[in-house]
Amino acid sequence: MIYITRRESFNAAHKLAREDWSLDKNTEVYGKCANPNWHGHNYQLYVTVKGEVNPETGFLVDLKWLKQLINVNVIDKVDHKNLNIDVDFMQGKLASTENLAIAIWDILKPLIAESDAELHSIKLYETENNFVEYLG
Numbered sequence: 001m002i003y004i005t006r007r008e009s010f011n012a013a014h015k016l017a018r019e020d021w022s023l024d025k026n027t028e029v030y031g032k033c034a035n036p037n038w039h040g041h042n043y044q045l046y047v048t049v050k051g052e053v054n055p056e057t058g059f060l061v062d063l064k065w066l067k068q069l070i071n072v073n074v075i076d077k078v079d080h081k082n083l084n085i086d087v088d089f090m091q092g093k094l095a096s097t098e099n100l101a102i103a104i105w106d107i108l109k110p111l112i113a114e115s116d117a118e119l120h121s122i123k124l125y126e127t128e129n130n131f132v133e134y135l136g
């Protein structure tokens with residue numbers, strides 16, 4: 001079993017706030033991320049797939065294919081967008097890094113399964129110091 005990772009970047013706005021909570025309560029729980037007038041992050045997305053090396057090509061997957069798959073199905077939908085408002089697959093969800101990573105997993109898992117590889121993990125950095133990792 002071998003693992004290979006493709007990194008992509010995107011910039012997006014969001015806020016973390018529950019509509020059924022007051023601003024005070026949201027600020028208490030989510031801090032600066034509850035700012036009613038939004039804020040942005042420079043996200044880094046790491047998509048790791050696993051499988052066996054194809055003896056003919058020497059590849060696990062063609063990284064050009066993986067790049068294209070991630071860009072068309074995820075990056076184009078979130079880059080320079082508002083995660084709370086603009087992104088169809090985040091509708092009705094709190095726009096946390098955790099929920100975003102799970103949503104990206106749910107999108108990419110079946111698409112990658114069409115190749116010889118399998119999705120292993122989604123790692124999503126919201127800041128240099130904070131990231132989540134999801135393995136399904």
Ligand code: NI
Nearest residue numbers: 014033039041
């Ligand atoms: Ni934030």
